[in-house]
Amino acid sequence: MKIELICTGDEVLTGATVNTNFSHISQALGDAGLEVIWGTTVGDDRETLLAAFQLASKRADAVIVNGGLGPTVDDLSQEIAAKAAGVELVFDETWFKRMEEYFHKRSRVMPPSNRKQAMLPAGSECIDNPIGTACGFAVDIGKARFFFTPGVPREMKRMLAEQVIPRLLQRSGRPGASILKRFHSFGIGESRADGMLADVEAMAEDGSCKLGFRAHYPQLETKLNVRGRDMDEVRRRLAPVEAEVRKRLGNFVVAEDDAKLEGVILDAMLAGGHTLAVAEMFTGGALAARIAPLPGAEKVFQRGVVARSLEQLRDAVAMSADSAAAEVSPAFAGQIATTLRESARTTHALAVLIELDEGEDRIEFGGTICVAIANAAGTTTRRARMLGGREWIRLGAVELGLDCLRRQLQGLPVEERIDFEKV
């Protein structure tokens, strides 16, 4: 099945917005075993939109259009879809009621301009958007089935996963089942992972397993896409490959599939009846922000303190000024963690201290990171030096701090060299 993707909107065409919707949709289709063969980007302009729809309708079997379903005058997708399909726009009473409810629940009056969102091409299939007022729809244009999705990322993502991909899989004719198995690791670069795992594809018969990577610093995602006649066959094919990848990536695997590092930590702490306090500097609240808002975190996350100077951090955890020299060292990080654990009355405390190099931000800009974890048994510390600019170091330090906590909770060595580290 030939699938095309049309992204609409002046903001993506002019480059004001980086087109992350395109990459999300294309990846999600790829993960489902479907393939995008052509991408088009056009602005909020009747003539080019029509031309884009017509061209795709001749080349493709299925087309996903993203954007242009909003209530404003520059949202033109329904109008041009109707024109390209050679049908009228008709008022969808059901969707209009849904929108009225949506506004009512928020104690707002629906502006008259929103009526436009309930006008759909005659004969089109309404595609539900449970979290917004933009109604998705599917309609035939030429030989292709067009799926119209909203530009708001969270609405698009949900509609794509729950509504569009199942319809595409059904239409694809190609029978079969597939699983996408994902490993999230921290500390192994893409090139090294590629070298470590290059031969695992061959473990599954008939080229039915495809290995892929997605590097999104500081984590690396390793993906196994396995296809087969049915789910039994797929699971049978996946099992040995999955086990081998898990073994080779070893301690560096922080989570699998939809799980995340912070969720793995939270689950381990909930299971152990633990509680947590966190002290941070240049990471500026980012460590706390990964854990504190999670459902269930109110039982675990007790306190976070952030300060930009070592002296303020010492004051914030109520440590006496003459107890230790304030410096970015494993020893001082350990004392911060120990004091914080006592004052917040938690079972665990994590401290992540950073000393940045002097001078302007640049690609060789570096920083020294000291991590300490205090629990009833004492303190565990880790020191690392990283290069790559301020933001690179900040992101790396957040991940290193969380990963040290994961390793400590899982009984794994906290000291294990990572690829981002400069020895």
Add this chain to the structure above:
Amino acid sequence: MKIELICTGDEVLTGATVNTNFSHISQALGDAGLEVIWGTTVGDDRETLLAAFQLASKRADAVIVNGGLGPTVDDLSQEIAAKAAGVELVFDETWFKRMEEYFHKRSRVMPPSNRKQAMLPAGSECIDNPIGTACGFAVDIGKARFFFTPGVPREMKRMLAEQVIPRLLQRSGRPGASILKRFHSFGIGESRADGMLADVEAMAEDGSCKLGFRAHYPQLETKLNVRGRDMDEVRRRLAPVEAEVRKRLGNFVVAEDDAKLEGVILDAMLAGGHTLAVAEMFTGGALAARIAPLPGAEKVFQRGVVARSLEQLRDAVAMSADSAAAEVSPAFAGQIATTLRESARTTHALAVLIELDEGEDRIEFGGTICVAIANAAGTTTRRARMLGGREWIRLGAVELGLDCLRRQLQGLPVEERIDFEKV
């Protein structure tokens, strides 16, 4: 002049790489007063590349192709360019020598595969790449002039700015200039903004001003794109429209152009010699994370405390337990801010308390937010109720807290109803 952009490569087509080259090129052209009217993304595939070149050659006056100039077998741009132009590939002795020098300077031997990079379509103009081995080139295909650029971002950016844009400006018969003016607001939904501003386009002559919006919750971006013969004319046309938009959006404008809310706050605090401490709950460090890592924030941001329970928060700011009933109220938020301001010895303290509804996360899930700002003059408070799910409330609360601080620093009313609020 009609300009198209063709991005090539499996990594962008599959979404493995987010296509930031597209947004960079389109923005850089826009800044130069040139306009991209069509974007195409295709993979490393002979058939689709040829089709993409042929389609663009019929529609456009100029086409920028990005990627596919490397030494590997999947780099096909020269080969397909020659085919589309109906000419042979010829060996460019001069560029080959440049490549040999390039490797020699780095004490490396050039691999034989790099010879491919010196094969250019007959009759094409070589475009210099002073920092890489991929030779840019320009060639006529159909009625359009095609400019081929490397996929490596830093090589592309330099070639675009120094070589391609000057050639495009020279070829564009139409002299012209443009400005993109941007307003970032918090508290006005896209539909309402559209209603408030629909008539401002008409203030500029000849349809030379285009109004657009980009909603990225919780902020809304309002854009004015104004064109004219030269920058003087553009500025003259923009001035009255810009002033009117600023007036109508009023207190809700948090920043303009490249500025951000957190930067506006930081600048105001630096200018006033102020310092800041922040107390947060369910926002879990996200408030601190917006300000603390900014360059210069070490002078302003002194301390952040995060706790998930009111009692822990009271302890964390060292408030005595019998001083007030712990509850999400403006009064208690005010006491938290006042106490924190004293213990952190700052001029300002911001507290953002949240009480979430009970039960499962859902789209009608709500929360009550109490914001307090303490400074030498006393405390200012704000209470708001929002619906929209846990993450929606969390993001809204962060923005509301920061925006209250901005308003307080700018002497604007902190109490002003926002569209996301349920009264």
